Amino acid sequence: MDSDTSGPGRPADAPPVRNRDDVLVEAARRTMRDLQAASVAVYLPVSGEPMLGAAVAAVEPLGIGLMERVSINDDVFPSAAAYKTGRPTVAHSLDILGKHPEFSVFAPYPLTIASAPLESAGKRFGTISAFWPGIFRQIGSDDLDRLAAAGREAARELVTLAAAGISMQAGEVPVIASLSTAYASSGEDAVKEAETAPFLYHVQQLALRLPRALSLEDVVHEVTRRVVAGLKAQATAITTLENGRLRVVGASGCSQLFLRRLEASSASSGMPEERAMTERRQLFFGPADPGTRDRVESAAAGDDAEEQVWVVSPLLVGARVFGTCSIGFTADGRHFAAERAALNALVPLLGQAFERIRTQDASHALARKLQQTLLPRMLPSIPGLASTSRYVPTSGGLELGGDWYDLIRLPTGGVTAVIGDVQGHSTAATVVMGQLRSVVRAYATDGLSPGPLLRRTNRLLAELNTDLFATCCCAWLDPETGRMRVATAGHPPPLIREASGNYLDPEPDVGPPLGVDAEYEYTDVDVHLEPGALVAFYTDGFLGAGPGHEVSPSVIDTAYAASHGQLEAIGDEVVKRTTVLPRAADDAALLLLRYEEPSAQARHYVRRLEIARRDLQGVQRARRFLREWLSAWNLEALDDEAQLLLSEIVTNALVHADSDVDLRIRRYPDYLRVEVRDSDPHPAINVGSPGEDQAEGGRGMMIVSALASTWGNSPSGRGKTVWFELPV
Template sequence: MGSVPRANGDEPFLAGVGDTLHAIEAVGVALLLRAPDAPQLDAAAVVVTPLGSGVVENVRLDDEVFATANAYRSGRVVGALPMDIMSGHPELSAFAPFPYAVGSAPVFAGGRRPAGTLTAFWQRPYGGPQPWELAGLASGARRLTRELTRRARAGTPPVPPPVPVVVAADTEVSGNVTSTAPHLYHLHKLAVLLSSAADTRKAVQMTVQRLTGGFGALGAVVTSLSGRQLRVLGQQGCSGRFAAELDGAALSDGSPEADAVATRRQCVLSPADPRAAGRLADASGPGERVSGDRTAEGAFWVVVPLLSGQRVIGTCSMAFDAGRDNLVAEQSVLTALATLLGQALERTRLLDGQHALAARLQRILLPGTLAGHPRLTSASRYLSATSGIEIGGDWYEMIRLPGGGVALVVGDVEGHNVPAAVVMGQLRGAMRAYAAEGHGPGTLLARSDRLLVGLDTDLFATCCCVALDPEHGTAEIATAGHPPPLLRTPDGGYPALGVVPGPPLGVAATGADFPVRRLDLAPGSLLALYTDGLASAVDGELPPRALEEGVADGLGLGELCDLLTDPDAAGAPPHHHDDAALLLVRYEGRYEGRAA
């Protein structure tokens, strides 16, 4: 593992970054570029010394503390003190082994706005970058700007890779990496990523991505032990046939992975070993390729058992170019990697099981179907942002009323635990009973408030209740410390509803008042009821833009719900690590509606 492969064309970047590091005597320098699919800067090329493992690879554009974000937004050279960085981002102390002073200079690619930054790190407990250091950093940024501009004009605008190219500061760009600094850097980053992984899929994805993009593996596959069989959890760079054969393979079949499980030791396959044939993706095969200009020819495999305590829980298999040297000298890196991955998989598998149980309980507490009406079309979604056995207190409901109307209810009980779920179930059942008696939104909330006050709990709840009369096209709305519905009119307007909110349920010792607002609805009007997991941090309401983009694309209500509750979807509202309940109801007027 002595020579880390680098993508063709990276040499000018690495040379510029490396020369800057030496000129300003930094412990690490990174070129960060604007990510194409997220509002952040991602590291593209990093040059490090053994003290530079704390280089930050990803920085949000709106960050107010990191010099990287400030330099990008302002277009100026910016420095930051170690104490300011740690006070603004205390989580850095968990993975930055030293306090760092940071300086950052913008880089451009022919445009007026920066394409990214050149950011330097100095291992320094006190004081920020010196003027001469920032001047040298600015000089390096100008050099990289010329290279970025040349590439942009040639039709290859800069885009950061999933994993940055990392080389040691004591390495010539054209030579072999003899320092272990890049490997220790990637091992450190992987340890940080795995410590925060909340599910097995994500942990495996991050591992194989770092193996192929950072450690230079030609391919990698991770398996888990299920009874007497191996199950593939994820792979990259492997052939589809090999992955299919490995998935479900018995421990008795004599595969290298089975040997690693049985012996609890690493298994190394030389390129001449027939068991190594056909494992890597064929560079010429459809949809399959090996990273860079490397081929599946002449690769050796290292298969390591994944341990949790004294138990083998799976394997990690990695392919490397046969020309790589110093493999024996760097066995400790592979051993440490396998240990980290084994511990992470044991933890995430436990979380997966707990989360599945919590999700099942949550589904039991929420309605299986929505009460329909021929003049209404409806859809709903619930998105859990909790992990493990935690259960959220968000809920939604549609209830048929005695007079032919429909009550819409969305609420949120404080907390993410079993007591919150119990209170949510009590409130939901009580509201259904009160609505069945024919009470309007104000009375329904008032009675629910008295119920919650009478319960022996310190929890409170917020709630929005709407009574729809589909026959006459009217809506009565009352809220208890909850944002009002978002109303989209047929002409695309989003009028203010003028709802006067009442207090949250369960906070007032005496009876509270919940004012009711009456509205007329035109056919085609769309109501969105939601909890604060979908609300904007600015005004606490669902941004109309998020809803409008889906409507403009002609999405049905079910698809619109999927868009609004997908935290990774373009145009989706911001998610604040909280549960989200969403209920969409469109008044169709004389047209037949349906549940989506």
């Protein structure tokens, strides 16, 4: 089979050829009439994807059963099977629903579907598919023969068009012809049907698709492509009202001049959008209206601005106006009654979708804020011990996770590391997580070792009568000696990788989760760490983690090799290699510790400075602090570069993170490492504004990237760490 749809350039003396879509529409209409089908679609390949897309469709006003995209590799769809095999294929919607229940949105009643290839002269361009309502409708051989003949006849003309260099790929949305027009041969009614069908079809498609949109960007993209490609609009602009001014959230075909005016408009600007909001109704502006000038890209380039008409509608939720939808069409003497009616139906759908997503986003942000508040603001600095953490929230909408971790500095000089996961994804789980974190911190500070600590925490959770249980792994470490004790309650034990690459197996007694057996006696086991050992605590939100499916040591080894042993980069690599998108409805926590050397030795080569939020002298204090310790370590040669890099990172943290800043300097035998931690999980950004002269303060993180031998920008639970290294 030759699926190449490109061809040589069209000769100058070649006879005129028909428009490709006209050929396909005629084939769809003829097939509807011959087979008495409810709808017919012609599918062509989608550019850059293993998909078939509906290029044209002859449909009833509501577009019976039509799916606009099907995977070429999914034979459950007859279009895909016919395209791959070159033979007519019949399927029933019940068969498709077994594998694709989402199909029920587009066909909520049983359908029978038959497809045949568009093939001629050894070239296969796509398929033609007919749809009939009914349970297991019998499709005779005569029907399949007529469908196959329609495919061959259309393909013969497509061969000529492809040779002329005309694309044989599906567009964004199908060209729509109505069912009534398919049967009508002439007359004013047929013309009206032809004008109305696309609007009804695309509004109905938006009614099906917008409730499933997950973001404002998804809504804007879906509406824009339907309006521009489906309704043949010349331009569109969608705005939201924020703080008394309009903000453009999506646009197509509009001039930059118009978009700038729209962004700057206020209630007194007199623009058509402001009038529509004030009057709370759809307004129509003809070619002579001055408000329609310079709105379209072609008009801005010099075309006659009087060639456009604009329909401007306010976006309403109840009595509240929160934006506008403006659509421009080429003026051709029509009254645009069908367009205005369709847009009247579209605007409420758009308003409801915007309001739903805004409400969800606000609730999700509140839930995320609550959960992040219960995580450590930043991990403590422990001489002889490097640490970092990662927290990947669930993508399950408003669900809250129960994963937590902590690193607790003890009065005796030791440290307790803990990680856990409360059952469920709810506010109750998050509240229990906060209670357990507080209890564990209190018990650890009182000096309890991991086994007794879990026993007391277990009894407390049982007494709370929450009907929830939690898994938990707890470890105590003495940085002076490298001695570690580990206990676990239904949680995977930590992975312990030695500097040599070997793994230690602490073999703890994995007891039941907390809250299951109030009398269980948890015990801990001893492990001895040598300098360079890496300890990884994790929860089961990571891919492949959980009871009997612990994270493989190979994941740590691969991350270690890819990051050259840099702790922050190891955390990034582990997250990248053990989580997938879209994420499952579970959050994930990771706590990494690296034992570097006994704390008595480490204290001389680790220094820490805390900078209060909004400290106007913070950058100056940080520079002075760094200069003093570079001098003490005989590293004055690094002073200029290190000072410049530190200034950029600390300034960025103070300006954008709006939190306290924790500065840590570590001197290693062959390099200097500087870490700046804050409480904002968003990546560091340039201090300068967009377009600002780079020599006057817009340099931001580009200086760090240019001068540091290596650097990183890593989210770390509730905050982030920005670090750089310079060779000694």
